[in-house]
Amino acid sequence: MKKPKSTLGKVLKVVAIVLALLIAATILMVVFLRASNYFNHKLQLANGINESEYLDVNGQKQYILMTGKDTSNPVIIYLHGGPSSPDTCVAYNFVDHLMDEYTFIGWDQRGCGRTYYRNIEADPENKTASFEQALEDLDEIVDYARERFGQEKVIIMGHSYGTVLGSTYVRTHPDKVSTYIGIGQMVSLERADVYSYNDALSKAQAAGDDTTEMEKAFDDFKNNPEIPTLLTLRNLTSKYHPAEKHGDYLGLALFSPYSGIDDIKWFIKQLGDIHEYVALNQQLFDYVLKFDALEEDLNYEMPVYFISGSEDWVCPVQSTQEYYEKITAPKKDFRTIEKCGHDVQLASSREFSQLVKELLAD
Numbered sequence: 001m002k003k004p005k006s007t008l009g010k011v012l013k014v015v016a017i018v019l020a021l022l023i024a025a026t027i028l029m030v031v032f033l034r035a036s037n038y039f040n041h042k043l044q045l046a047n048g049i050n051e052s053e054y055l056d057v058n059g060q061k062q063y064i065l066m067t068g069k070d071t072s073n074p075v076i077i078y079l080h081g082g083p084s085s086p087d088t089c090v091a092y093n094f095v096d097h098l099m100d101e102y103t104f105i106g107w108d109q110r111g112c113g114r115t116y117y118r119n120i121e122a123d124p125e126n127k128t129a130s131f132e133q134a135l136e137d138l139d140e141i142v143d144y145a146r147e148r149f150g151q152e153k154v155i156i157m158g159h160s161y162g163t164v165l166g167s168t169y170v171r172t173h174p175d176k177v178s179t180y181i182g183i184g185q186m187v188s189l190e191r192a193d194v195y196s197y198n199d200a201l202s203k204a205q206a207a208g209d210d211t212t213e214m215e216k217a218f219d220d221f222k223n224n225p226e227i228p229t230l231l232t233l234r235n236l237t238s239k240y241h242p243a244e245k246h247g248d249y250l251g252l253a254l255f256s257p258y259s260g261i262d263d264i265k266w267f268i269k270q271l272g273d274i275h276e277y278v279a280l281n282q283q284l285f286d287y288v289l290k291f292d293a294l295e296e297d298l299n300y301e302m303p304v305y306f307i308s309g310s311e312d313w314v315c316p317v318q319s320t321q322e323y324y325e326k327i328t329a330p331k332k333d334f335r336t337i338e339k340c341g342h343d344v345q346l347a348s349s350r351e352f353s354q355l356v357k358e359l360l361a362d
Contacts, residue, residue: 247346
């Protein structure tokens, strides 16, 4: 006679079936919502532009994504942060609220994202990915946009490291730029993390917490200012700088009408060994570690607008405010959005986009 199956075996079988069904349902939901998002954008942009392509830019094929309801609208060129942290595939989160009045161009810069994988055979170690080259590449993108859309000037919008690239570019090419928008304007990494550390230390001491590890991490960063020591310090100070609103990068990427396999591959690379990741764009990281906007030209020839999350401690509001007060521009403004951190454009996309429209219409 056959032995009856154990109760445990039956339970495990039921659990396995339920898990399989949940996984299948999740996959179907992601596919359905992503497809819906894709066709929704296709319909909305049917009379405008909804294109992704690889442009020939200074010897490389570089990825750009262009969206907008009317190609006669002003053009915004968006510069992602990092260095080498492209977010082109999730930018739709806030671009969807801008595309009725602006044509938006997202770009995976040289040395990262889709652009990196398209050129990996020719430049596997990113030897051409320098800050000077990034400026030249950006100039090519700007000229392409001006010619493609019949615009004399474009709007440059940068986020985090993108504000280093953007602010440098617009000051040297005022003939091609109508307005500059800095999101989480970077002034100096060292200056920023001194602000962040001092604030976190004060809060930790007030709470009676042991600050020995944090103080050691700060000394390590000051003595050896590199990305690994910087991140170690930030991991300890971030506990005292919570932001209520965050951008859900993973969720946005899953349901994005624009994300692809190379976006996923690069995201995984960012989560891997930090030393290998930094080494891949060492020239850019070395540049940004030494950059200090207060030592650069403080004069702008176009309107300048800064937008920060009130709880941004990567590029602290205090640091940006100090820089804002020292620059000159025909028109300038600095706004914060409450309860948001460094990714304010993703964390509060509708409010951010409305603020952009308000500033540009002023």
